[in-house]
Amino acid sequence: MELTDAAIVSRARAGDADAFRVLVERHSRSLFRLAFRMTGNQQDAEDVVQDSFLRAYRQLAGFDERASFGTWMYRIAANCSLDLVRARNRRSGRHAPADEDRAEDPMAQLPSNGPTPERIALSGEIRHRVAEAMEELSPAERTAFVLRHFEGMRMEEVGRVLECQPGAAKHSVFRAVQKLRRALDPLVSVAK
């Protein structure tokens, strides 16, 4: 039977590095997804994952074992991502979202009358605008939205990760969705 996170965390706190390895292997992928959606960049996301585990290891003694290790790691990774995005913006101004390979564009695979060049160009444009609209969200809005929308956390859990009341988390999600709708609705309506 697979050990629970809580049992493994107890061993890791006692200094068992093998136990910490299990936690790293178990949570790396979900942290990468979160970090990628927060930073919009693969290399940055990988740096965030590593940095998050290093921070977690150093702070393991202060971890409340009654809490969820996954939620705690999300909080650390969200903070690492925010630090990195802020540092990046400070160093080089706004970071332009990477122009992905359009041939693999999921928008182009939506049911349609066929992938006409216009449709492919439009879908690429939409994705670019989605990334841009995400960049326009404040750190709290972006974090709350990523956790609610992509990670499927309920508002209470989002609040726990952000260390705020569920009501405040809810408002961050509302503001994020409203901003995204204002930025993207005109374009999405054209693509219908």
Next chain:
Amino acid sequence: MNHLSEEQLILHYYGEEGDTLAAERHLDECAECRALYGSLQRVLNVVDTLPVPELAPDYGARVWQRIERQLPARRGWWPAAPVWRWMAAGAAFAGLLVAAFVAGRFYQRSPAPAIAQADPAAHEKILLVAVGDYLERSQMVLIELANANPKAPLDISSEQERAGDLVSESRLYRQTAVHTGDTAVANVLDDVDRVLMDIARGPSQLSPEELEKMRQRLEAEGILLKIRVLSSNVRNHEGPEAQPAAGQKL
């Protein structure tokens, strides 16, 4: 008729609206709310199409390989170690006793006891690998401080903890470097050690002014440059056989 607010529609989309049936009924009857909800669905569905890069199946194991060497040693390692480790240690110790007994019975005393004479070249390489790792981690701490937001106060308690670990670790390297006559390495380690010690013993909260002073000091003493130069020399002198195997700690 009371329309559903945008907030209610968002909660409905995520399945967190308290009265789902009432919201559904309202959407069936109200074209205005239906249009707004349709717009919301379209936008959120489009956001879903942002791709996330595919990761290799062994991604977690690779993350572990990258961070393992950077983890500070924790107390309590042996008590938490699995039982087989105790058994292996016990078996090894018992083996040593038997070997010592047999050796005492069958071999004459040699005039000069040949305690495992370490190969000086191997010694030097092990030192270089350990120093390279130490420099890399010291550089990470100092770069984090040098790149911190210059306008906001900063909590450096986690950097202090790492600096403290590094200081206690560096003594051994410095002593070994002095002992082997490697004064260049010893001098740089001295410089790095002084800065790390000041960080470890200083306040946990740095004001923007204190942070700026720290940055100026790093620049004036050329600490990061010295670390880079020494790291580069260390890498050049490290033989491939001196690299620790995955999972091995120095």
